[in-house]
Every structure is written in structure tokens, then in C-alpha cells.
Amino acid sequence: MDWSRAKTLLIIAFVLLNLFLTVQLIQAWVEKSQMQNGNDSIRRELTQILKEKKIKTPDIPQNPPLVSVLEARIASPGEGWKSQPDGSYVKTFHPSLGLSGEDHLHALLKKHVPSFGEYRLISRKGRSRTYLQYWKERPLYGSRLEVKLSEGGALQSIRLIRLSIKEGTDAQTPVPASFALLNLVESGKVPKGTVFTRIELGYHGQSYDAKTRVLSPVWKFAAADGRTYYVNALTGALQP
Numbered sequence: 001m002d003w004s005r006a007k008t009l010l011i012i013a014f015v016l017l018n019l020f021l022t023v024q025l026i027q028a029w030v031e032k033s034q035m036q037n038g039n040d041s042i043r044r045e046l047t048q049i050l051k052e053k054k055i056k057t058p059d060i061p062q063n064p065p066l067v068s069v070l071e072a073r074i075a076s077p078g079e080g081w082k083s084q085p086d087g088s089y090v091k092t093f094h095p096s097l098g099l100s101g102e103d104h105l106h107a108l109l110k111k112h113v114p115s116f117g118e119y120r121l122i123s124r125k126g127r128s129r130t131y132l133q134y135w136k137e138r139p140l141y142g143s144r145l146e147v148k149l150s151e152g153g154a155l156q157s158i159r160l161i162r163l164s165i166k167e168g169t170d171a172q173t174p175v176p177a178s179f180a181l182l183n184l185v186e187s188g189k190v191p192k193g194t195v196f197t198r199i200e201l202g203y204h205g206q207s208y209d210a211k212t213r214v215l216s217p218v219w220k221f222a223a224a225d226g227r228t229y230y231v232n233a234l235t236g237a238l239q240p
Contacts, residue, residue: 046182055185056195061177064201067217067233068168070135072142072205074213075164077114088144088161096154105129108155109147114162119145127151135165139202141220141230142213163213174201174233180219183236184229191225198222204230204239 050057074087081089091112099105110116119131120139127150133143146159177199184190199222203215217233230239 042176042179042182046178046185049182049185053185053190053192053194055190055193057181058196058199060181061199061201064174064177064233066171067138067174067201068171069217069234070168070203070205070215071166072140072163072203072213072215073166075114075162077160077162080112081160084159088159090157090159092157093155096150096152096156098152098154099149105147105155109145109158112158113145113160118162119143127153133163135163135203139200139220140165140215141202141204141218142215163215165215172234174217174219175236177201177219179236180231180233181221184221184231184238187238189229189238190223194227195224196221197224201233 049055076083077089077091081091083089097108099108113119118133118135120134121129122132123130127148129147129149131145131147133140133145140163142161143163144159144161147155148157148159150156181199198220200220202218202220204218204220205213205215216239218230218239219233221229221231223229231237232239
């Protein structure tokens, strides 16, 4: 074997590999620089238009995780629940279950609602409590857990939409929240002087039948006046 020739070939291969890695590193740096410049431009435009329209926002989320389109099916909670035309399930208590406080209510819901740990309280108004299901720390806006209390404060009924999730394989980086907000404000749908109270990344979609749903990742913008806006986190397009 010609060791001298083999050594020369190894050196050439090593040099070519280093050149290839250097080119890849330069390309990655250029792409990162271009992305950073683009984000800076978006932030400048957003700051200007928010000032012009006197729109207030909380801190805008940064560095969101990878997301994908989800396939969701409404899961049956089991015996004792009555199915409804909209796909939800209702359990009514006769007689109503007496409560000694919010901790007692939490314990009863944990007992009667499958996977109650996936839900978080989002609204407490009078004799009603509303919870939202979370998946991988992100809200599923098509889910719902609604609790009704009697005038005496007893647990009267539970209405449940629990989603069983199948994750897509094409995980992608979502558009920045600032880009989504810029598209939303430029659309003219946000009134002048709007005060946004919450900006979050979650999943929202349309029902194609009573059982199956396709959930797209969305940026949700909640305003103080009760209006809610959704922007597709993959395309930046407004959603109904």
C-alpha cells in the first residue's frame, strides 16, 4: 500500500471537510444575521404603529418552542356522562354535592373529571367556573370544562370537552409574536386605543364534525374589552 499517497488523500479529505464545515457555519451565521435584521425591522414597525394607534400591550413573548398542527378527537369521559350534540359531555348531580370551599370543589373535580390535572382555571364568575385543557404547557382553545354551582354553592353540573391529541410530525418554528401582532394591527381589525392584556401561544381550530378537529398553532391576543384575536403561528394569517 502506498502510505504516502494514502496520507495525502487523508489530508485532502480533512481539508475539504473543514472547508465544508466552514461554509455551513458561514451560511448559518448569515441566515441568523438576516433573521435578526428582519426581527429588528419588524419590532421597529410594530413600535411605530402601536404608538400611532395608541395600542398598549404586555410583554411580547420571545423564543417560542417548535409547534405543529394537531389532530384532536373529543374523548369520552366514561360512564355517568350524557353526550351533547356539540360533542361535549354533561354530568348532573341529583342532589347537588355540598361544598365546604374551593379546595373541596377541586377535590370533587379531580374525582369526577378524567385527567383533571390537565386543566387550569381561567374564569370564576358568580356560580360558574371555567377551565381550559393544556397540552405540553399550551392551551387548547377548543377544550372546555364548565362547572355550575347552585344558589347555595353546591356542585350542580359539569360540562366537559376533553381532547385526545395526536401530534403532527412536521414541527416548525412559529412566526414571532411581534410579526403576528403587526399583521393583526395592520389588518385594521383592532380599534384605536385597544389595551391587550394577554399574548400567548396555543392551539385553535375548526370542527369538521362533532368528534374530530384540526388544531393549528396560534398566537392569541386578548384585549381588555373582551375581544379575542387569533393569528396562525405558522403563516401569520388572521384566523376567524
